[in-house]
Amino acid sequence: MDVSKQLEVLSAIPKENYFSCKIEQKLHAQSIDILQLNVGKKCNLSCKHCHVEAGPHRKELMAREVLEKCLQIVTENSIGTIDITGGAPEMNPHLEWFLSQVTSLNKRVIVRSNLVILNDPDYRHFLDLYAEKGVEIVASLPDYHSDRVDRQRGPNVFSQVVAMMQKLNAKGYAQEQSKLQLNLVHNPVGTYVPGCQQSLEFEYKRRLAEHGVVFNQLFSITNCPVGRFLDYLIRSENFDDYMATLVDTYNPNALQSVMCRSTLSVGWDGVLFDCDFNQMLDMPVNHGAPTHIFDFDMDELKKREIVLHNHCYCCTAGAGSSCQGTLEH
Amino acid sequence: MSNQYYDPKDLADFPKITDYATETGDKFFEYYGKATAAGALSEREKSLIALAVSTVRHCPYCIDAYTNKCLSLGVTGDEMMEAIHVGATMAAGDILAHATQMRKIVKKKEM
Ligand code: SF4
Ligand code: SF4
Numbered sequence: 001m002d003v004s005k006q007l008e009v010l011s012a013i014p015k016e017n018y019f020s021c022k023i024e025q026k027l028h029a030q031s032i033d034i035l036q037l038n039v040g041k042k043c044n045l046s047c048k049h050c051h052v053e054a055g056p057h058r059k060e061l062m063a064r065e066v067l068e069k070c071l072q073i074v075t076e077n078s079i080g081t082i083d084i085t086g087g088a089p090e091m092n093p094h095l096e097w098f099l100s101q102v103t104s105l106n107k108r109v110i111v112r113s114n115l116v117i118l119n120d121p122d123y124r125h126f127l128d129l130y131a132e133k134g135v136e137i138v139a140s141l142p143d144y145h146s147d148r149v150d151r152q153r154g155p156n157v158f159s160q161v162v163a164m165m166q167k168l169n170a171k172g173y174a175q176e177q178s179k180l181q182l183n184l185v186h187n188p189v190g191t192y193v194p195g196c197q198q199s200l201e202f203e204y205k206r207r208l209a210e211h212g213v214v215f216n217q218l219f220s221i222t223n224c225p226v227g228r229f230l231d232y233l234i235r236s237e238n239f240d241d242y243m244a245t246l247v248d249t250y251n252p253n254a255l256q257s258v259m260c261r262s263t264l265s266v267g268w269d270g271v272l273f274d275c276d277f278n279q280m281l282d283m284p285v286n287h288g289a290p291t292h293i294f295d296f297d298m299d300e301l302k303k304r305e306i307v308l309h310n311h312c313y314c315c316t317a318g319a320g321s322s323c324q325g326t327l328e329h
Numbered sequence: 330m331s332n333q334y335y336d337p338k339d340l341a342d343f344p345k346i347t348d349y350a351t352e353t354g355d356k357f358f359e360y361y362g363k364a365t366a367a368g369a370l371s372e373r374e375k376s377l378i379a380l381a382v383s384t385v386r387h388c389p390y391c392i393d394a395y396t397n398k399c400l401s402l403g404v405t406g407d408e409m410m411e412a413i414h415v416g417a418t419m420a421a422g423d424i425l426a427h428a429t430q431m432r433k434i435v436k437k438k439e440m
Contacts, residue, residue: 203403
Protein backbone atom coordinates (compact mmCIF):
# COMPACT_ATOMS: atom_id res chain seq x y z
CA MET A 1 0.00 0.00 0.00
CA ASP A 2 1.55 3.35 -0.92
CA VAL A 3 2.11 5.96 1.75
CA SER A 4 -0.77 8.25 0.80
CA LYS A 5 -3.17 5.31 0.94
CA GLN A 6 -1.80 4.31 4.36
CA LEU A 7 -2.38 7.82 5.68
CA GLU A 8 -5.86 7.80 4.20
CA VAL A 9 -6.67 4.54 5.99
CA LEU A 10 -5.21 5.87 9.27
CA SER A 11 -7.38 8.98 8.89
CA ALA A 12 -10.52 6.89 8.48
CA ILE A 13 -10.99 6.31 12.23
CA PRO A 14 -13.73 8.35 13.96
CA LYS A 15 -12.64 12.00 14.15
CA GLU A 16 -13.16 12.14 17.92
CA ASN A 17 -10.53 9.41 18.26
CA TYR A 18 -7.80 11.26 16.35
CA PHE A 19 -4.50 11.22 18.23
CA SER A 20 -4.34 15.00 17.91
CA CYS A 21 -7.63 15.23 19.85
CA LYS A 22 -6.37 12.97 22.65
CA ILE A 23 -3.23 14.88 23.50
CA GLU A 24 -3.70 18.06 25.46
CA GLN A 25 -0.79 19.99 24.01
CA LYS A 26 1.85 19.75 21.31
CA LEU A 27 4.53 17.17 21.88
CA HIS A 28 8.17 18.26 21.83
CA ALA A 29 11.44 16.33 21.94
CA GLN A 30 13.41 16.72 25.16
CA SER A 31 16.82 15.54 24.00
CA ILE A 32 18.59 13.35 21.49
CA ASP A 33 20.00 10.48 23.52
CA ILE A 34 19.62 7.93 20.76
CA LEU A 35 20.51 8.28 17.09
CA GLN A 36 18.69 5.51 15.25
CA LEU A 37 20.02 4.75 11.79
CA ASN A 38 17.93 2.82 9.33
CA VAL A 39 20.82 1.65 7.17
CA GLY A 40 18.63 0.12 4.48
CA LYS A 41 15.43 -1.64 3.57
CA LYS A 42 17.12 -4.69 2.11
CA CYS A 43 16.52 -7.83 4.16
CA ASN A 44 16.98 -11.57 3.76
CA LEU A 45 13.49 -12.07 5.25
CA SER A 46 10.07 -10.65 4.29
CA CYS A 47 8.13 -10.86 7.56
CA LYS A 48 4.37 -10.53 7.40
CA HIS A 49 4.17 -7.73 9.96
CA CYS A 50 7.18 -5.67 8.78
CA HIS A 51 6.44 -1.94 8.97
CA VAL A 52 9.51 -1.29 6.80
CA GLU A 53 8.17 -3.61 4.08
CA ALA A 54 11.73 -4.88 3.85
CA GLY A 55 12.83 -7.79 1.71
CA PRO A 56 15.53 -9.16 -0.59
CA HIS A 57 14.19 -7.09 -3.52
CA ARG A 58 14.69 -3.71 -1.81
CA LYS A 59 17.54 -1.56 -3.09
CA GLU A 60 17.60 1.30 -0.57
CA LEU A 61 20.89 1.28 1.40
CA MET A 62 22.50 4.06 3.42
CA ALA A 63 25.50 5.51 1.57
CA ARG A 64 28.96 5.83 3.11
CA GLU A 65 28.75 9.68 3.13
CA VAL A 66 25.58 9.55 5.25
CA LEU A 67 27.24 7.14 7.67
CA GLU A 68 30.33 9.36 7.82
CA LYS A 69 28.14 12.33 8.73
CA CYS A 70 26.36 10.28 11.41
CA LEU A 71 29.73 9.27 12.81
CA GLN A 72 30.84 12.89 12.96
CA ILE A 73 27.62 13.87 14.73
CA VAL A 74 27.84 11.20 17.40
CA THR A 75 31.52 12.01 17.91
CA GLU A 76 30.84 15.72 18.43
CA ASN A 77 27.65 15.45 20.50
CA SER A 78 26.68 13.81 23.76
CA ILE A 79 24.48 11.22 22.08
CA GLY A 80 24.88 8.10 24.22
CA THR A 81 23.37 5.42 22.00
CA ILE A 82 23.69 4.52 18.34
CA ASP A 83 20.87 2.17 17.36
CA ILE A 84 21.34 0.51 13.97
CA THR A 85 18.32 -0.99 12.29
CA GLY A 86 17.02 -1.90 8.82
CA GLY A 87 16.07 -4.18 6.94
CA ALA A 88 18.91 -6.44 7.85
CA PRO A 89 21.71 -4.00 8.81
CA GLU A 90 24.32 -6.61 7.86
CA MET A 91 23.29 -6.19 4.19
CA ASN A 92 24.65 -2.65 4.12
CA PRO A 93 28.17 -2.98 2.68
CA HIS A 94 29.49 -0.18 4.93
CA LEU A 95 28.29 -1.62 8.24
CA GLU A 96 31.56 -3.33 9.07
CA TRP A 97 33.52 -0.12 8.55
CA PHE A 98 30.96 1.92 10.47
CA LEU A 99 31.01 -0.46 13.46
CA SER A 100 34.79 -0.43 13.61
CA GLN A 101 34.67 3.36 13.91
CA VAL A 102 31.65 3.94 16.10
CA THR A 103 32.53 1.30 18.69
CA SER A 104 35.76 3.15 19.49
CA LEU A 105 33.72 6.07 20.89
CA ASN A 106 32.76 4.24 24.09
CA LYS A 107 29.05 4.61 23.51
CA ARG A 108 26.25 2.08 23.53
CA VAL A 109 26.09 0.57 20.03
CA ILE A 110 23.06 -1.57 19.19
CA VAL A 111 22.50 -3.65 16.07
CA ARG A 112 18.97 -4.93 15.49
CA SER A 113 19.53 -8.25 13.78
CA ASN A 114 17.16 -10.96 12.65
CA LEU A 115 20.00 -13.44 13.47
CA VAL A 116 18.93 -15.69 10.58
CA ILE A 117 21.28 -13.77 8.31
CA LEU A 118 24.27 -14.74 10.46
CA ASN A 119 23.81 -18.35 9.31
CA ASP A 120 24.65 -17.22 5.77
CA PRO A 121 28.37 -17.76 4.99
CA ASP A 122 28.55 -14.26 3.45
CA TYR A 123 27.53 -12.65 6.74
CA ARG A 124 28.83 -15.14 9.33
CA HIS A 125 31.86 -12.97 10.13
CA PHE A 126 29.59 -10.44 11.85
CA LEU A 127 29.26 -12.87 14.72
CA ASP A 128 32.90 -12.40 15.69
CA LEU A 129 32.84 -8.71 14.87
CA TYR A 130 29.86 -8.07 17.17
CA ALA A 131 31.47 -9.96 20.06
CA GLU A 132 34.87 -8.37 19.54
CA LYS A 133 33.50 -4.82 19.38
CA GLY A 134 31.03 -5.32 22.23
CA VAL A 135 28.01 -4.57 20.08
CA GLU A 136 24.68 -5.01 21.85
CA ILE A 137 22.44 -7.29 19.82
CA VAL A 138 18.69 -6.82 19.78
CA ALA A 139 17.25 -9.84 18.02
CA SER A 140 13.72 -10.31 16.79
CA LEU A 141 11.98 -13.35 18.17
CA PRO A 142 8.24 -12.66 18.25
CA ASP A 143 7.34 -15.79 20.20
CA TYR A 144 8.76 -18.87 21.91
CA HIS A 145 6.61 -21.22 19.82
CA SER A 146 8.34 -22.19 16.60
CA ASP A 147 5.12 -22.40 14.56
CA ARG A 148 4.11 -18.86 15.45
CA VAL A 149 7.56 -17.46 14.66
CA ASP A 150 7.68 -19.29 11.35
CA ARG A 151 4.17 -18.13 10.44
CA GLN A 152 5.21 -14.52 10.83
CA ARG A 153 8.82 -14.58 9.66
CA GLY A 154 9.15 -17.57 7.32
CA PRO A 155 9.95 -21.31 7.35
CA ASN A 156 12.61 -22.51 9.83
CA VAL A 157 13.25 -19.04 11.22
CA PHE A 158 12.75 -20.16 14.83
CA SER A 159 15.29 -22.99 14.61
CA GLN A 160 17.82 -20.74 12.87
CA VAL A 161 17.44 -18.02 15.51
CA VAL A 162 17.87 -20.54 18.31
CA ALA A 163 20.94 -22.02 16.59
CA MET A 164 22.45 -18.53 16.33
CA MET A 165 21.58 -17.74 19.95
CA GLN A 166 23.55 -20.85 20.95
CA LYS A 167 26.57 -19.49 19.08
CA LEU A 168 26.15 -16.03 20.62
CA ASN A 169 25.87 -17.55 24.09
CA ALA A 170 29.08 -19.50 23.40
CA LYS A 171 30.78 -16.20 22.48
CA GLY A 172 29.79 -14.81 25.87
CA TYR A 173 26.50 -13.08 24.99
CA ALA A 174 24.03 -13.02 27.89
CA GLN A 175 26.44 -14.88 30.15
CA GLU A 176 26.98 -13.96 33.79
CA GLN A 177 29.96 -11.65 34.28
CA SER A 178 29.95 -10.83 30.56
CA LYS A 179 29.25 -7.35 29.23
CA LEU A 180 27.91 -8.71 25.93
CA GLN A 181 24.18 -8.05 25.81
CA LEU A 182 21.69 -10.11 23.84
CA ASN A 183 18.15 -8.77 24.10
CA LEU A 184 15.10 -10.14 22.34
CA VAL A 185 12.15 -8.36 20.78
CA HIS A 186 8.66 -9.76 21.22
CA ASN A 187 5.85 -8.52 19.06
CA PRO A 188 2.45 -10.19 18.82
CA VAL A 189 1.96 -12.72 16.03
CA GLY A 190 -1.49 -11.37 15.33
CA THR A 191 -3.74 -8.40 15.75
CA TYR A 192 -3.68 -8.15 19.54
CA VAL A 193 -1.56 -6.02 21.83
CA PRO A 194 1.27 -7.46 23.93
CA GLY A 195 0.72 -8.31 27.59
CA CYS A 196 2.89 -7.54 30.58
CA GLN A 197 6.54 -7.50 29.49
CA GLN A 198 7.74 -9.01 32.76
CA SER A 199 5.36 -11.97 32.48
CA LEU A 200 6.36 -12.51 28.86
CA GLU A 201 10.05 -12.32 29.71
CA PHE A 202 9.60 -14.91 32.46
CA GLU A 203 7.86 -17.28 30.06
CA TYR A 204 10.41 -16.65 27.25
CA LYS A 205 13.29 -17.43 29.62
CA ARG A 206 11.62 -20.62 30.84
CA ARG A 207 10.73 -21.88 27.35
CA LEU A 208 14.00 -20.92 25.68
CA ALA A 209 15.96 -22.61 28.47
CA GLU A 210 14.43 -25.85 27.15
CA HIS A 211 16.36 -25.12 23.94
CA GLY A 212 19.52 -24.43 25.93
CA VAL A 213 19.70 -20.69 25.17
CA VAL A 214 19.70 -17.56 27.34
CA PHE A 215 19.25 -13.84 26.79
CA ASN A 216 19.31 -10.67 28.89
CA GLN A 217 16.08 -8.72 28.50
CA LEU A 218 12.88 -8.98 26.53
CA PHE A 219 11.64 -5.83 24.77
CA SER A 220 7.95 -6.14 24.10
CA ILE A 221 6.78 -3.99 21.17
CA THR A 222 3.24 -3.23 20.04
CA ASN A 223 2.77 -3.77 16.30
CA CYS A 224 2.41 -0.41 14.56
CA PRO A 225 -0.44 -0.07 12.06
CA VAL A 226 1.96 0.86 9.26
CA GLY A 227 3.40 -1.01 6.24
CA ARG A 228 2.71 -4.72 5.93
CA PHE A 229 1.02 -4.89 9.33
CA LEU A 230 -1.49 -2.28 8.19
CA ASP A 231 -2.08 -4.31 5.03
CA TYR A 232 -2.70 -7.35 7.17
CA LEU A 233 -5.11 -5.49 9.45
CA ILE A 234 -7.16 -4.46 6.44
CA ARG A 235 -7.06 -7.84 4.69
CA SER A 236 -8.07 -9.69 7.85
CA GLU A 237 -10.78 -7.08 8.58
CA ASN A 238 -9.22 -6.34 11.97
CA PHE A 239 -8.31 -2.69 11.39
CA ASP A 240 -11.29 -1.13 13.23
CA ASP A 241 -11.02 -3.52 16.13
CA TYR A 242 -7.23 -3.06 16.48
CA MET A 243 -7.42 0.73 16.32
CA ALA A 244 -10.30 0.72 18.83
CA THR A 245 -8.17 -1.35 21.22
CA LEU A 246 -5.26 1.09 20.86
CA VAL A 247 -7.56 4.08 21.38
CA ASP A 248 -9.40 2.52 24.36
CA THR A 249 -6.12 1.72 26.11
CA TYR A 250 -4.52 5.14 25.47
CA ASN A 251 -2.27 5.95 28.42
CA PRO A 252 -1.43 9.65 28.83
CA ASN A 253 1.53 8.82 31.11
CA ALA A 254 3.16 6.79 28.35
CA LEU A 255 2.96 9.84 26.10
CA GLN A 256 5.51 11.59 28.31
CA SER A 257 8.17 9.01 27.54
CA VAL A 258 7.49 8.00 23.93
CA MET A 259 10.76 7.31 22.15
CA CYS A 260 10.60 10.24 19.72
CA ARG A 261 11.16 12.56 22.69
CA SER A 262 14.70 11.25 23.08
CA THR A 263 15.48 9.70 19.67
CA LEU A 264 16.24 11.01 16.21
CA SER A 265 15.76 8.59 13.35
CA VAL A 266 17.87 8.81 10.18
CA GLY A 267 16.52 7.32 6.96
CA TRP A 268 18.70 5.44 4.46
CA ASP A 269 19.00 8.62 2.36
CA GLY A 270 19.86 10.87 5.31
CA VAL A 271 16.38 12.35 5.80
CA LEU A 272 15.51 12.90 9.47
CA PHE A 273 12.41 11.56 11.19
CA ASP A 274 10.95 11.51 14.67
CA CYS A 275 10.92 7.70 14.57
CA ASP A 276 11.17 4.69 12.28
CA PHE A 277 7.37 4.54 11.92
CA ASN A 278 7.17 8.13 10.68
CA GLN A 279 9.99 7.20 8.33
CA MET A 280 7.86 4.52 6.71
CA LEU A 281 4.98 6.99 6.41
CA ASP A 282 7.29 9.47 4.73
CA MET A 283 6.66 12.11 7.42
CA PRO A 284 10.04 13.80 8.07
CA VAL A 285 10.67 16.06 11.04
CA ASN A 286 8.81 19.30 10.57
CA HIS A 287 7.85 22.55 12.25
CA GLY A 288 11.05 24.28 11.16
CA ALA A 289 13.62 21.68 12.24
CA PRO A 290 16.27 20.71 9.65
CA THR A 291 15.14 17.67 7.71
CA HIS A 292 18.44 16.19 6.50
CA ILE A 293 21.46 14.81 8.35
CA PHE A 294 23.75 17.14 6.36
CA ASP A 295 21.90 20.08 7.98
CA PHE A 296 22.03 18.58 11.49
CA ASP A 297 21.59 21.18 14.20
CA MET A 298 21.46 19.81 17.74
CA ASP A 299 19.86 22.89 19.28
CA GLU A 300 17.03 22.93 16.75
CA LEU A 301 16.46 19.19 16.68
CA LYS A 302 16.58 18.41 20.38
CA LYS A 303 13.54 20.56 21.07
CA ARG A 304 11.68 20.02 17.80
CA GLU A 305 7.92 19.59 17.75
CA ILE A 306 7.05 15.96 16.98
CA VAL A 307 5.02 15.06 13.89
CA LEU A 308 2.10 12.92 15.03
CA HIS A 309 -0.61 10.86 13.34
CA ASN A 310 -3.04 8.14 14.39
CA HIS A 311 -0.41 5.35 14.25
CA CYS A 312 1.12 7.04 17.33
CA TYR A 313 -1.44 5.16 19.45
CA CYS A 314 0.83 2.12 19.18
CA CYS A 315 3.33 3.91 21.43
CA THR A 316 0.79 4.95 24.06
CA ALA A 317 -1.45 1.88 24.40
CA GLY A 318 -1.42 0.17 27.79
CA ALA A 319 2.02 0.32 29.36
CA GLY A 320 3.35 2.11 26.25
CA SER A 321 5.78 0.75 23.68
CA SER A 322 9.12 1.71 22.17
CA CYS A 323 12.15 0.14 20.49
CA GLN A 324 13.43 -0.47 24.04
CA GLY A 325 10.20 -2.23 25.01
CA THR A 326 7.49 -1.19 27.44
CA LEU A 327 7.60 2.41 28.66
CA GLU A 328 6.06 1.82 32.11
CA HIS A 329 7.15 -1.07 34.28
CA MET B 330 -30.47 1.76 22.35
CA SER B 331 -29.10 -1.35 20.71
CA ASN B 332 -31.68 -3.84 19.53
CA GLN B 333 -29.79 -6.79 20.97
CA TYR B 334 -28.85 -7.82 24.49
CA TYR B 335 -25.15 -8.51 23.89
CA ASP B 336 -23.07 -5.95 21.99
CA PRO B 337 -19.24 -6.35 21.76
CA LYS B 338 -18.92 -2.58 22.23
CA ASP B 339 -20.38 -2.96 25.73
CA LEU B 340 -17.11 -4.53 26.85
CA ALA B 341 -15.63 -1.03 26.87
CA ASP B 342 -18.50 -0.03 29.16
CA PHE B 343 -17.36 -2.42 31.91
CA PRO B 344 -15.54 0.26 33.96
CA LYS B 345 -18.90 2.06 34.27
CA ILE B 346 -20.35 -0.68 36.44
CA THR B 347 -19.43 1.69 39.27
CA ASP B 348 -22.27 3.99 38.14
CA TYR B 349 -25.07 4.38 40.72
CA ALA B 350 -22.97 2.59 43.35
CA THR B 351 -19.54 4.16 43.16
CA GLU B 352 -18.13 3.03 46.48
CA THR B 353 -19.21 -0.58 46.09
CA GLY B 354 -18.11 -0.59 42.46
CA ASP B 355 -14.69 0.81 43.35
CA LYS B 356 -14.31 -1.87 46.02
CA PHE B 357 -15.13 -4.52 43.42
CA PHE B 358 -12.45 -3.19 41.08
CA GLU B 359 -9.92 -3.11 43.88
CA TYR B 360 -10.73 -6.75 44.64
CA TYR B 361 -10.78 -7.66 40.93
CA GLY B 362 -7.37 -6.06 40.39
CA LYS B 363 -5.80 -7.88 43.35
CA ALA B 364 -7.38 -11.22 42.53
CA THR B 365 -6.24 -11.22 38.89
CA ALA B 366 -2.75 -9.75 39.38
CA ALA B 367 0.34 -11.97 39.57
CA GLY B 368 0.86 -13.46 43.04
CA ALA B 369 1.81 -17.01 43.92
CA LEU B 370 0.22 -17.79 40.54
CA SER B 371 1.45 -15.98 37.45
CA GLU B 372 -0.70 -13.56 35.45
CA ARG B 373 -0.64 -16.15 32.67
CA GLU B 374 -2.03 -18.93 34.91
CA LYS B 375 -4.69 -16.62 36.30
CA SER B 376 -5.72 -15.54 32.80
CA LEU B 377 -6.22 -19.17 31.79
CA ILE B 378 -8.34 -19.76 34.90
CA ALA B 379 -10.37 -16.63 34.10
CA LEU B 380 -10.88 -17.81 30.53
CA ALA B 381 -12.08 -21.25 31.66
CA VAL B 382 -14.42 -19.74 34.24
CA SER B 383 -15.83 -17.17 31.82
CA THR B 384 -16.52 -19.92 29.28
CA VAL B 385 -18.25 -22.09 31.88
CA ARG B 386 -20.21 -19.02 33.03
CA HIS B 387 -21.08 -18.18 29.39
CA CYS B 388 -19.93 -14.56 29.63
CA PRO B 389 -19.15 -13.33 26.10
CA TYR B 390 -17.47 -10.16 27.40
CA CYS B 391 -15.04 -12.03 29.63
CA ILE B 392 -14.37 -14.67 26.95
CA ASP B 393 -13.42 -11.82 24.58
CA ALA B 394 -11.31 -10.02 27.19
CA TYR B 395 -9.50 -13.12 28.46
CA THR B 396 -8.90 -14.67 25.04
CA ASN B 397 -7.15 -11.43 24.11
CA LYS B 398 -5.31 -11.34 27.41
CA CYS B 399 -4.16 -14.95 26.98
CA LEU B 400 -2.97 -14.16 23.44
CA SER B 401 -1.13 -11.11 24.69
CA LEU B 402 0.67 -13.26 27.26
CA GLY B 403 1.79 -15.78 24.66
CA VAL B 404 -0.80 -18.49 25.37
CA THR B 405 -1.64 -20.59 22.30
CA GLY B 406 -5.06 -21.69 21.07
CA ASP B 407 -4.20 -25.29 22.08
CA GLU B 408 -3.41 -24.22 25.64
CA MET B 409 -6.61 -22.17 25.89
CA MET B 410 -8.66 -25.11 24.63
CA GLU B 411 -7.04 -27.38 27.25
CA ALA B 412 -8.06 -24.93 29.96
CA ILE B 413 -11.61 -24.78 28.58
CA HIS B 414 -11.78 -28.58 28.65
CA VAL B 415 -10.87 -28.46 32.34
CA GLY B 416 -13.79 -26.05 32.82
CA ALA B 417 -16.09 -28.24 30.72
CA THR B 418 -15.20 -31.42 32.55
CA MET B 419 -15.64 -29.73 35.92
CA ALA B 420 -19.09 -28.54 34.84
CA ALA B 421 -19.98 -32.05 33.61
CA GLY B 422 -18.54 -33.60 36.77
CA ASP B 423 -20.51 -31.28 38.97
CA ILE B 424 -23.72 -32.28 37.19
CA LEU B 425 -22.90 -35.98 37.44
CA ALA B 426 -21.96 -35.63 41.11
CA HIS B 427 -25.48 -34.37 41.76
CA ALA B 428 -26.76 -37.65 40.39
CA THR B 429 -25.85 -39.01 43.84
CA GLN B 430 -29.09 -37.51 45.15
CA MET B 431 -31.03 -39.25 42.42
CA ARG B 432 -29.29 -42.58 43.08
CA LYS B 433 -29.87 -42.35 46.84
CA ILE B 434 -33.55 -41.61 46.41
CA VAL B 435 -34.03 -44.31 43.79
CA LYS B 436 -32.27 -46.90 45.96
CA LYS B 437 -34.27 -45.95 49.00
CA LYS B 438 -37.64 -46.00 47.29
CA GLU B 439 -37.48 -48.82 44.77
CA MET B 440 -38.51 -52.28 45.86
S1 SF4 C 1 10.73 -7.40 10.35
FE1 SF4 C 1 12.98 -7.21 10.35
S2 SF4 C 1 13.68 -9.23 9.66
FE2 SF4 C 1 11.53 -9.09 9.10
S3 SF4 C 1 11.50 -8.29 6.99
FE3 SF4 C 1 11.32 -6.54 8.36
S4 SF4 C 1 13.40 -5.82 8.64
FE4 SF4 C 1 13.55 -7.93 7.83
S1 SF4 D 1 4.84 6.71 16.35
FE1 SF4 D 1 4.39 8.80 17.07
S2 SF4 D 1 4.50 8.71 19.31
FE2 SF4 D 1 5.51 6.87 18.49
S3 SF4 D 1 7.66 7.42 18.39
FE3 SF4 D 1 6.76 7.86 16.39
S4 SF4 D 1 6.15 9.99 16.46
FE4 SF4 D 1 6.51 9.35 18.55
